[in-house]
Amino acid sequence: MAWDRNQMAARAAQELQDGWYVNLGIGIPTLVSNYIPEGVEVTLQSENGMLGMGPFPFEGEEDPDLINAGKQTITELPQTAYFDSAQSFAMIRGGKIAMAILGAMEVAENGDLANWMIPGKLVKGMGGAMDLVAGVGRVVVVMDHTSKHGESKVLKACTLPLTGKGVVNRIISNLGVLDVVPGGLRIVELADGVSEAELRAATEATIVN
Amino acid sequence: MKKVYPDAKSALDGVLFDGMFIAAGGFGLCGIPELLIAAIRDAGTKNLTIASNNAGVDGFGLGVLLQTRQVKKMISSYVGENAEFMRQYLSGELELEFNPQGTLAERMRAGGAGIPGFYTKTGVGTVIADGKEVKSFDGQDYILERGIVSDLSIVKAWKADPSGNLVFRKTARNFNCPAATCGRVCVAEVEEIVPLGALDPDKIHVPGIYVHRLIAGPHEKRIEQRTVRKRESA
Numbered sequence: 001m002a003w004d005r006n007q008m009a010a011r012a013a014q015e016l017q018d019g020w021y022v023n024l025g026i027g028i029p030t031l032v033s034n035y036i037p038e039g040v041e042v043t044l045q046s047e048n049g050m051l052g053m054g055p056f057p058f059e060g061e062e063d064p065d066l067i068n069a070g071k072q073t074i075t076e077l078p079q080t081a082y083f084d085s086a087q088s089f090a091m092i093r094g095g096k097i098a099m100a101i102l103g104a105m106e107v108a109e110n111g112d113l114a115n116w117m118i119p120g121k122l123v124k125g126m127g128g129a130m131d132l133v134a135g136v137g138r139v140v141v142v143m144d145h146t147s148k149h150g151e152s153k154v155l156k157a158c159t160l161p162l163t164g165k166g167v168v169n170r171i172i173s174n175l176g177v178l179d180v181v182p183g184g185l186r187i188v189e190l191a192d193g194v195s196e197a198e199l200r201a202a203t204e205a206t207i208v209n
Numbered sequence: 210m211k212k213v214y215p216d217a218k219s220a221l222d223g224v225l226f227d228g229m230f231i232a233a234g235g236f237g238l239c240g241i242p243e244l245l246i247a248a249i250r251d252a253g254t255k256n257l258t259i260a261s262n263n264a265g266v267d268g269f270g271l272g273v274l275l276q277t278r279q280v281k282k283m284i285s286s287y288v289g290e291n292a293e294f295m296r297q298y299l300s301g302e303l304e305l306e307f308n309p310q311g312t313l314a315e316r317m318r319a320g321g322a323g324i325p326g327f328y329t330k331t332g333v334g335t336v337i338a339d340g341k342e343v344k345s346f347d348g349q350d351y352i353l354e355r356g357i358v359s360d361l362s363i364v365k366a367w368k369a370d371p372s373g374n375l376v377f378r379k380t381a382r383n384f385n386c387p388a389a390t391c392g393r394v395c396v397a398e399v400e401e402i403v404p405l406g407a408l409d410p411d412k413i414h415v416p417g418i419y420v421h422r423l424i425a426g427p428h429e430k431r432i433e434q435r436t437v438r439k440r441e442s443a
Contacts, residue, residue, distance in 0.1 A: 047310065048236040049383050056438040064239065064430035065367075065381040071237040071290070072436040082379055084386035084414070085236070085262070086318040089311025093331065123298060123305070124289035126337075131311030134331045165334030 001193025002145075002174040010035040011189075012101050012142050012172050016042050023047060023092070023132055025102035026070040028142045032101055043079065045097055047128040049088045052080035069128065089128065093135040100132040104143040104168075106158045109205035111168040111180040113141065114160035126163055133164035145173035145202045152204040154178070154185070175199045184208040212373050212423045213402060217248035220396050220422045224361055225254040228281075232317055232359035232392055233261040233271065234385030237290070238433045240377070241270045242363040244398045244426050249363075250277055260284040260317065260357055262310060262384050264294045269431055275303070284357075286310035290433065309337060312354050314387050319356035321390025321419070326355050362392025365428070366415070369399040370408050373417030382414060389419045396422040 003011065009031035016022060016036055023045045024032050033055075036042060044053040046068045053068060054075035062073040091097060106114040113133060116126035133139050146152055154171060170188070171178045176199050177189040184206030190199060200207055214220035231249075235241030246265075249257075250273050257280050264283055265272035274280050275293050282304035288294045297303035308316065309331045319327050328351035332338050342353040364385040366375035375397055377385060389395050397415075402425045 049380050056436045059437040064432045065379040067239050071433040084382045085314035085384045086387040089314050125287035127287040128310035130309035131331045162335045
């Protein structure tokens with residue numbers, strides 16, 4: 001047993017605080033918006049130039065001029081503001097965004113994050129991820145703890161090209177929640193039905209108490 | 210001072226040359242200068258270096274210039290939607306300079322604003338920092354990035370007036386503003402050119418000083434990822 005995609009997203013939504021401006025990455029992080037706790041008001045930033053991102057449109061109401069950073073059609077809200085890409089990253093780089101929730105290929109115990117390329121294989125690019133991890137107040141990573149082949153993705157040191165150095169604050173995986181602390185990672189929480197021994201066995205990184 | 214041209218071909222007359230550097234607006238397929246891209250394809254201009262956040266998709270957007278092998282080098286932050294791009298890059302036919310998205314936007318903005326370089330913490334400790342000056346300010350490391358000045362900028366707006374003032378719609382603004390400012394020549398394509406005085410001067414997104422040539426035309430405005438939700442049943 002472990003958390004599925006939606007349970008990971010629901011757990012990540014517990015990180016949100018009332019009044020925050022937040023950027024959600026592509027994939028599981030996008031699902032976080034479905035689980036924003038009652039009474040918590042957050043404004044979602046989309047780095048292609050929008051604050052106040054609304055849900056997907058009803059069929060037939062898609063607008064090619066209104067997309068999120070994953071290029072999906074979305075809608076606006078009464079509080080929405082639009083701006084250009086330079087302005088968008090001015091607010092990211094300038095520390096105005098409280099938190100970013102991103103996916104990861106690898107995370108290391110010192111907070112290093114790799115999520116943008118596999119040399120010789122997968123060349124997609126970093127998009128806005130490098131700017132986000134360098135600029136926002138807090139970085140939460142949502143990821144599967146291990147690869148399809150069962151190898152740990154929570155490592156002593158990243159093997160892939162970095163997105164940011166020492167930037168991750170918290171990891172939410174299918175197995176639990178870990179914080180980056182001096183000396184390694186600290187277990188915050190175990191996923192439903194996951195034992196500490198299982199989490200430790202799936203983690204290459206140093207776990208400290 | 211006449212900025213309005215009848216079509217994309219005439220608007221690009223005399224500004225295209227082999228080996229030139231073009232900055233393009235757009236994010237994914239949203240707000241891309243599709244008419245000007247098609248005209249550059251038809252003109253056959255070669256060995257282009259293009260700064261654009263993305264590279265279109267196979268057969269649309271900047272993807273058409275990749276298929277015709279007119280592009281020598283791309284400066285982009287994300288190229289994940291384009292199989293032909295990946296193929297050309299991995300086989301060494303195409304040069305690619307990855308820029309973090311905010312760094313690319315700021316490079317364009319800075320270039321247009323007469324700022325030759327700026328320091329940013331984006332990319333510190335990554336391959337993006339390789340070969341770049343690192344400087345510490347208040348105990349934090351930053352890397353030096355250069356402003357971009359292009360031979361030509363191509364952008365797409367919603368409406369313009371004949372003086373070149375541009376107005377955008379929703380998230381189609383994206384890179385079009387910084388790209389418009391960083392070109393020695395900027396050609397804009399819009400959905401509609403309205404009479405002088407019809408745009409609210411308080412709501413101009415790009416002032417006409419940045420825009421040298423202007424065309425209007427029908428746009429396909431293709432949607433890349435059509436996502437919808439179900440209506441609640443009554």
